[in-house]
Amino acid sequence: MQRRSLPHEPLKRAYHHGNARNALLTAAEDLLERRGAASLSLRQVAERAGLSRQAPYNHFRNKEALLAELAREGYQQLAASLATCRDARGRNALERAAECYIRRAQEAPALFRLMFSRELVDLARFPEAAQAAAAAFETLKQIVSSCAPADRVTALSLAAWSLVHGYACLCIEVALEPSDHRAERARLFARIIRSAAATSDARP
Amino acid sequence: MQRRSLPHEPLKRAYHHGNARNALLTAAEDLLERRGAASLSLRQVAERAGLSRQAPYNHFRNKEALLAELAREGYQQLAASLATCRDARGRNALERAAECYIRRAQEAPALFRLMFSRELVDLARFPEAAQAAAAAFETLKQIVSSCAPADRVTALSLAAWSLVHGYACLCIEVALEPSDHRAERARLFARIIRSAAATSDARP
DNA sequence: TCATCAATATTGATCTCGTCAATATGCGAC
């Protein structure tokens, strides 16, 4: 991954390392999927980045802040993926977005959990991460809006998000079914949402 | 709650307490919602139960095992609630089940997270809990089967579960919308599933 | 009735962890 360089934080200000902050984030990302967010320890992160025990505190207020940054990046990437689905040619953006969402969860389950569990990172305390999350949902909404009447876009977007998110959760948490059902399920879910959009029965 | 008395484990075998195991579970349940599963500590559980530091290890292999028992009970109660929805008079069992599921998540979010996060408890290691989870899903399937053609019950049950589960997750994790939308959303979701069941377009 | 056993409890000890303090060090501005 061509790592973060936040605009307000000039690269190459570091000391031993070139860029300790990035090294820490990369190490954390690595450990996250390997050990899980709960048992990821800052000490291991630092060691893996070739830094001292206390190094993470030079760049993040605490453990939660480091995890929040990983979550923010996750949301940002998710939003970007969804935007790609939205902009690609062809009319089945919804189906593509669903598959993409599910794939991301399956490929990086620990990150997915981290993004969507208040237990580990409370988005309310990290406005930048919260904003990235909102942007991802906004993109999904745009996709739904292209196949639903305007007055139902909000409800149907919520339903679409719930449907896909729920399936993604259940897949990674309960081992519902093998991951090669992903494309088929994405198709099913897109159909369900389109059919709900077309049915006046689903009106609020 | 009229607590657990597992058949194979006679009540009243305890020592200081009457029933230390139950006291521990009750204390854990309490702390779970108060502090969250991640920061719940066995020491605090023991103290709250009026027992020593090490007491939990007399009844549970380790922390995860204690949490797994809480999750098992959660699934059991969920299955029971869903069964009640299924058996009640009236034709909108699906809507009632959806509302019930969402309500449970909102009323005990930490337990809900615990039940559905492999990070904290890996169901694969706790067959009794996994079985309780399967029973809950089975009940949901029965509800869906009453309004869907037989060859689509599995797919539509999965969709229904995903839809409701996703919404429940998003509500408690992302603070999507106030909890008084619950009934309305349950109605929406039930309509969506019924409409999908009625539309041949949603066929696999 | 009483010694004994197994289940249950408790205290001691160790290791990991998050995080606060105090201290050191390198780089750019003067």
Place this chain on the structure above:
DNA sequence: GTCGCATATTGACGAGATCAATATTGATGA
């Protein structure tokens, strides 16, 4: 070159999970 700040590091502390060793109790059989 020197100074100051951002960045780094080691020391210290308290919380927690869990292993080991030890103690206590109630039921059981002599």
